[in-house]
């Protein structure tokens with residue numbers, strides 16, 4: 001089945017074979033749970049959650065084919081048959097020649113940064129991602145944001161908010177020189193911008209720019225298929241191309257990639273570093289055995305590599321992606337129609353609430369998005385995630401808080417997991433919380449971890 005711009009119906013191209021029962025909690029239970037979790041939704045127990053929209057990472061529903069593949073796991077220490085199947089699938093669908101498996105995306109980021117980033121380097125990218133930037137910094141680099149300004153404006157309707165601003169790249173070259181720029185990091189469907197795509201035209205222009213300056217392009221391809229869907233729907237000249245063709249073209253324009261397969265590719269764990277360059281591959285093989293495992297498993301079980309190979313083929317099906325993004329749009333459109341301020345346009349993996357607009361009485365120093373995420377959990381047991389000043393962390397040199405323009409709460413949809421009725425429950429709960437927004441209080445840290453503080457930080461009400 002093929003889907004094109006004109007199709008408005010996005011019914012799921014699958015039926016449900018097994019279900020997982022949910023626990024319903026009381027308001028008192030939830031108040032107790034969020035206080036015990038220090039107002040951090042990452043510290044809640046999953047059994048206390050009704051609808052879990054914390055993340056789309058590792059929480060998708062695998063297909064019967066993927067589960068069948070799990071039974072074909074070849075758990076040999078070296079040379080597992082599943083590795084070769086996965087390697088061939090990545091080469092065929094994503095174009096990269098060499099593949100180094102890792103336990104998840106940040107494993108690939110660690111190896112990449114250790115090989116390519118030197119002390120004093122600058123790594124430009126289309127907006128930061130938490131783990132990606134940290135690995136660049138730990139390797140001695142400094143992240144430089146070169147995304148277009150529209151990406152920092154939640155109300156902007158720009159169809160490709162993930163685009164690179166070449167004036168910002170040129171300025172960086174003029175300021176520090178090309179020798180201090182090991183690569184440009186390009187994410188497809190930029191997570192922290194609200195799941196916003198980069199256009200093919202912008203990536204082609206980047207290819208020309210990077211060839212001119214002899215700088216590599218490293219692709220964070222965690223949500224490449226969602227990006228391809230938006231290109232098919234929005235960009236001139238792509239409406240007749242399949243998602244699979246667009247995904248391949250996007251990857252072909254880049255030199256290397258890091259992948260967290262827990263998202264697009266619908267497996268519970270896994271990732272990889274991929275590249276075309278032989279000597280880079282040799283260095284990555286040297287490091288993967290230190291940090292992850294042998295180069296033919298890199299921290300993944302054989303069965304997980306098999307499920308990943310199958311998941312990649314399912315992730316690029318047009319009907320799958322139409323239903324996937326269709327469900328996110330269903331939720332976003334309903335919230336917008338009820339007057340809730342969300343990031344525009346609606347993204348690929350999540351609907352993002354604009355916490356600044358919803359809680360104007362809470363200053364950014366009191367973590368409005370963190371407070372809104374906690375309040376949403378208390379209302380109906382729906383778990384979401386802060387994506388604002390807490391996630392942004394501190395400047396590694398000055399120790400000052402990064403103060404991002406985007407102060408957001410992310411309602412992230414796991415793939416193939418929840419129904420339209422669940423989305424309706426979410427809409428009702430968000431609207432209730434927004435109506436009572438004036439009663440939500442700001443937060444202060446009571447414990448702030450050194451790295452990636454949003455995962456384990458604890459708070460109290462102001």
Ligand code: PM9
Pocket residue numbers: 054055056057104105106107129130131132187191220222260261262271
């Ligand atoms: N993303 C997410 O929920 C899970 C961890 S942060 C809460 O959005 C990108 C664009 C990601 C990403 C993870 C990683 C790291 C890299 N790039 O989590 O290590 O969205 O597999 O991947 C999360 P791993």
